Amino acid sequence: MAPKRPTGAGAFPKPVESPAPKPPDPSELYAALDLGTNSCRMLIAQPKGSQFHVVDSFSKSVQLGYGLERTGRLSRGSMGRTVAALRVCQQKIRRHNVHRMRLVATEACRRAKNAAEFIRQIKRETGLSLEIIQPEEEARLAVISCAPLVSTQTDQLLVVDIGGGSTELVWIDLSSVPARERPRAIMRLHAGFHTTNSPFPAAKVVDWISVPLGVATLRDQFSDVEDDAARYALMSWYFEENLAEFAPYKDEQTRKGFQIVGTSGTVTTVAASHLGLKRYDRTKVDGLRMTGDQIEAVIRRYLALGPAGRRRDPRIGQDRQALIMSGAAILQALLRCWPTDRLSVADRGLREGLLYAQMSADGVLEDGPY
Numbered sequence: 001m002a003p004k005r006p007t008g009a010g011a012f013p014k015p016v017e018s019p020a021p022k023p024p025d026p027s028e029l030y031a032a033l034d035l036g037t038n039s040c041r042m043l044i045a046q047p048k049g050s051q052f053h054v055v056d057s058f059s060k061s062v063q064l065g066y067g068l069e070r071t072g073r074l075s076r077g078s079m080g081r082t083v084a085a086l087r088v089c090q091q092k093i094r095r096h097n098v099h100r101m102r103l104v105a106t107e108a109c110r111r112a113k114n115a116a117e118f119i120r121q122i123k124r125e126t127g128l129s130l131e132i133i134q135p136e137e138e139a140r141l142a143v144i145s146c147a148p149l150v151s152t153q154t155d156q157l158l159v160v161d162i163g164g165g166s167t168e169l170v171w172i173d174l175s176s177v178p179a180r181e182r183p184r185a186i187m188r189l190h191a192g193f194h195t196t197n198s199p200f201p202a203a204k205v206v207d208w209i210s211v212p213l214g215v216a217t218l219r220d221q222f223s224d225v226e227d228d229a230a231r232y233a234l235m236s237w238y239f240e241e242n243l244a245e246f247a248p249y250k251d252e253q254t255r256k257g258f259q260i261v262g263t264s265g266t267v268t269t270v271a272a273s274h275l276g277l278k279r280y281d282r283t284k285v286d287g288l289r290m291t292g293d294q295i296e297a298v299i300r301r302y303l304a305l306g307p308a309g310r311r312r313d314p315r316i317g318q319d320r321q322a323l324i325m326s327g328a329a330i331l332q333a334l335l336r337c338w339p340t341d342r343l344s345v346a347d348r349g350l351r352e353g354l355l356y357a358q359m360s361a362d363g364v365l366e367d368g369p370y
Helices: 076-095 107-111 115-126 135-145 179-191 215-221 228-241 265-275 292-312 317-321 324-337 350-362
Strands: 030-035 039-048 051-061 100-105 156-162 167-173 204-211 258-263 343-346
Touching: 030 076, 030 350, 039 076, 039 350, 051 076, 051 350, 076 115, 100 107, 100 350, 107 115, 135 156, 135 167, 135 179, 135 204, 135 350, 156 265, 156 324, 179 350, 215 228, 215 324, 228 292, 228 324, 258 265, 258 324, 265 292, 265 317, 265 324, 265 343, 292 317, 292 324
Parallel strands: 030 100, 156 258, 258 343
Antiparallel strands: 030 039, 039 051, 156 167, 167 204
16 A cells, blocks of 8 residues: 655645636636657646646657757657647647647757747647747746745755756755745745845745756767666766756755755656555655655666666656656765755646746735645
């Protein structure tokens, strides 16, 4: 039987994502689409109190960044898969008659030489207008999506978003914010990491970094290493080397009052493996607290399984098995730098951040605990 999910001291509830009880008014709907290096994902939601109800969703592995590391360009096949997925998103947006939306692309399109041409192709073939956002905004949106998981006891917070093509890390000092205000202070970062003249207690962004290595790009860097364990060790070492300029890396941190929130398919997969889930269950995974020892135990099991065993593991799945060890290498490097017994698993990310930011800007979310 799966262990009971820890409640997490002082953490606020997660967003309400059950279906809306009645057909929603189209004027209340918002859409958020995240086109990443591996996946195309979309949410359509309506505001509900200080949270939102998800009305419809879409997620598809499109491997947009396949071959990008070698050629510097998006391939014809990758673009074809992505356009097909975006047509489904466009149909859902039209079916629900959504007019408020934010549709963004991230690292693969930031790096590809033919990205601008591809964005025009998407517009021409689907009618959708995507914008390529910069790393700071991507990091900011990931941070605010995780606000409900921030404990009121957290003084120092590290939010980590492991993507397909890049990994964003944001270190936030909450020590000057009253305990009950801390999740709300995180939400206010949607306006920028360095806002001034705010009458509210401010969360201070100590440092942030976008490392151009995600689960796909890191895997591709070491695809020529045949030995599974050696490839894993090299990936973890290489990622840690790329953290050298991140300021908090130089300071020794105490575990008390320190929390890491991890948002990615890697972190949720590790959590599902830790719980022994036969079928993925978001309600058990989102908000789960894990210790460094528990994460290390899962990674050791992955290594013992080997590539063939990981392919057969239902908690990893066919789509994730090729990427799970590069993601685990990133996760282990982070835990070497900042050991913690309080890593919170976030089954949320850029899409939720886009929704929160749109709804907050329109003033349709109630002022309440997030």
